[in-house]
Amino acid sequence: MKHQHEHHHSANAADEAAMAELLDLDAEVLHAYLSDVTAWLKEMTGDRPPRRILDLGSGTGTGTFALLKRFERADATALDISPHMLRHLGHKARDLGVAGRVRAVQADLGVAWPSLGPVDLVWAASSMHHMADPPHVLAEVFKALRPGGLLVVSEMDSFPRFLPDDLGLGRPGLEARVHAARDGGPADAASAHLSPAGFTLEAKRSFVIDLRDPLPAAARRYAQVSLRRVRAHLDGLLDAGDLATLDTLIDGDGPDGVLRRDDLAVRSTRTVWVARRP
Numbered sequence: 317m318k319h320q321h322e323h324h325h326s327a328n329a330a331d332e333a334a335m336a337e338l339l340d341l342d343a344e345v346l347h348a349y350l351s352d353v354t355a356w357l358k359e360m361t362g363d364r365p366p367r368r369i370l371d372l373g374s375g376t377g378t379g380t381f382a383l384l385k386r387f388e389r390a391d392a393t394a395l396d397i398s399p400h401m402l403r404h405l406g407h408k409a410r411d412l413g414v415a416g417r418v419r420a421v422q423a424d425l426g427v428a429w430p431s432l433g434p435v436d437l438v439w440a441a442s443s444m445h446h447m448a449d450p451p452h453v454l455a456e457v458f459k460a461l462r463p464g465g466l467l468v469v470s471e472m473d474s475f476p477r478f479l480p481d482d483l484g485l486g487r488p489g490l491e492a493r494v495h496a497a498r499d500g501g502p503a504d505a506a507s508a509h510l511s512p513a514g515f516t517l518e519a520k521r522s523f524v525i526d527l528r529d530p531l532p533a534a535a536r537r538y539a540q541v542s543l544r545r546v547r548a549h550l551d552g553l554l555d556a557g558d559l560a561t562l563d564t565l566i567d568g569d570g571p572d573g574v575l576r577r578d579d580l581a582v583r584s585t586r587t588v589w590v591a592r593r594p
């Protein structure tokens with residue numbers, strides 16, 4: 317399964333804190349994408365906007381808060397296996413003034429679900445590919461949704477790209493080799509299981525993200541934190557020259573480092589499936 321080796325949900329606090337920072341940066345840098353998706357959902361739900369929302373594998377609440385902003389009369393339940401993520405989400409809810417509209421529930425979606433329904437909309441962003449048994453999860457989603465309710469699944473097609481092909485560091489094509497070493501295919505763990513679980517696929521849409529220089533500071537930090545996560549799993553998979561160059565890019569505060577280069581981009585594609593419980 318894609319990214320599996322990077323997504324252990326151990327009690328490693330430093331790792332969880334780094335993941336939380338990455339998720340927050342993702343939300344900040346990709347706010348236009350989130351706004352586009354929620355606007356699309358608003359169109360799709362028309363005169364019956366969701367009032368009760370469930371965010372599966374909520375992380376730090378990127379989807380929860382984007383949906384609460386778009387659907388002003390809605391409440392959300394954010395569900396995650398990680399108490400760290402949920403605590404972080406709770407602080408953000410207070411900062412954003414929506415604490416009264418969010419309930420954080422700690423649970424392992426792969427095991428028994430707490431009683432959560434009925435809800436109007438279930439959101440699962442970059443979380444379905446973590447599930448060892450998608451049919452089990454989809455059966456639970458089906459039960460939690462009211463008839464007519466929507467399940468929205470979003471996944472990254474591949475890890476985001478940041479670097480130009482020619483870095484000027486004698487290592488052209490470095491990022492392509494990084495991706496090849498990670499052996500990731502599109503993370504689409506759920507869509508094949510939607511119909512068998514009883515859902516009707518209403519729509520599938522790809523959102524292309526292509527941010528170019530001048531990038532805001534958050535995007536540079538996003539590149540740095542993302543590449544650091546990848547780097548942690550590359551020992552022995554790339555040659556020493558590539559690894560040293562990657563280290564210069566992510567750790568150096570000189571002109572070659574990602575925090576200071578003027579040739580970075582943020583390129584990614586996210587696919588979103590919308591399915592309905594008939």
Ligand SMILES: C[S@@+](CC[C@H](N)C(=O)[O-])C[C@H]1O[C@@H](n2cnc3c(N)ncnc32)[C@H](O)[C@@H]1O
Pocket residue numbers: 325339342372373374375376377378379395396397398401423424425426440441442443446447
């Ligand atoms: C890549 S993050 C995505 C977070 C958020 N949905 C977003 O789009 O920013 C995946 C999240 O799924 C959670 N997760 C992974 N396996 C889980 C499980 N079995 N039950 C509940 N949550 C899980 C992780 O703790 C993590 O917060």
